[in-house]
Amino acid sequence: MNNKQDLPWDxxxxxxxxAVARACHALERTLAAKLAxxxxxxxxxxxxxxxxxxxxxxxxxLARKLLVGRSNITMLLPQLExxxxxxxxxxxxxxxxxxxxxxxxxxxxxMDALKxxxxxxxxxxxxSTPDQCDLxxxxxxxxxxxxxxx
Numbered sequence: 197m198n199n200k201q202d203l204p205w206d207x208x209x210x211x212x213x214x215a216v217a218r219a220c221h222a223l224e225r226t227l228a229a230k231l232a233x234x235x236x237x238x239x240x241x242x243x244x245x246x247x248x249x250x251x252x253x254x255x256x257x258l259a260r261k262l263l264v265g266r267s268n269i270t271m272l273l274p275q276l277e278x279x280x281x282x283x284x285x286x287x288x289x290x291x292x293x294x295x296x297x298x299x300x301x302x303x304x305x306x307m308d309a310l311k312x313x314x315x316x317x318x319x320x321x322x323x324s325t326p327d328q329c330d331l332x333x334x335x336x337x338x339x340x341x342x343x344x345x346x
Contacts (some may be wrong), residue, residue: 208300216336219320221284223316223317225311226316227241230312230316230330231309231312233294234305234309234312235279236305236309239262239268240272240275240276241306241309241313243258243262243269243272243282244264244276244281244302244305244309244312245299247282247296247297247298247302248298248303248306251296251297251298252295252296252297253295253296254287254294254295254296255269255284255294255296256293257331263295264277273296275304280299281298281299281301281302281305282296282297282298282299282300282301282302283296284296285297316341
């Protein structure tokens with residue numbers, strides 16, 4: 197490697213992106229630890245949150261919302277169903293489609309988990325002013341759009 201060549205970590209964009217990735221990883225690691233007493237993983241929390249916000253969605257719709265393959269959802273749902281957190285019911289018009297909903301137990305667990313999640317986000321984002329938080333969100337949405345080809 198040429199000694200005069202710029203190294204990626206000398207680039208502020210690279211350094212700052214690594215900082216964003218580290219912050220995201222730290223948040224996810226902390227969230228996983230704080231959800232453990234509820235016997236809930238972050239991926240399961242994502243499922244519960246989406247079913248609360250969009251009751252009756254199909255497995256395919258849920259996979260699309262979570263940006264994962266249908267096989268990931270197929271693996272997660274039986275665990276949640278076995279715990280009595282989620283119901284899967286055939287669609288009235290198309291029996292091939294399974295509609296998903298939270299049970300009362302699932303909703304109660306979600307509310308406990310949301311308190312944990314919200315408190316963690318509050319700690320993380322309290323490092324910024326409200327205007328800075330908005331700026332961070334605006335920038336991350338632009339990054340997502342750029343990477344998704346929008």
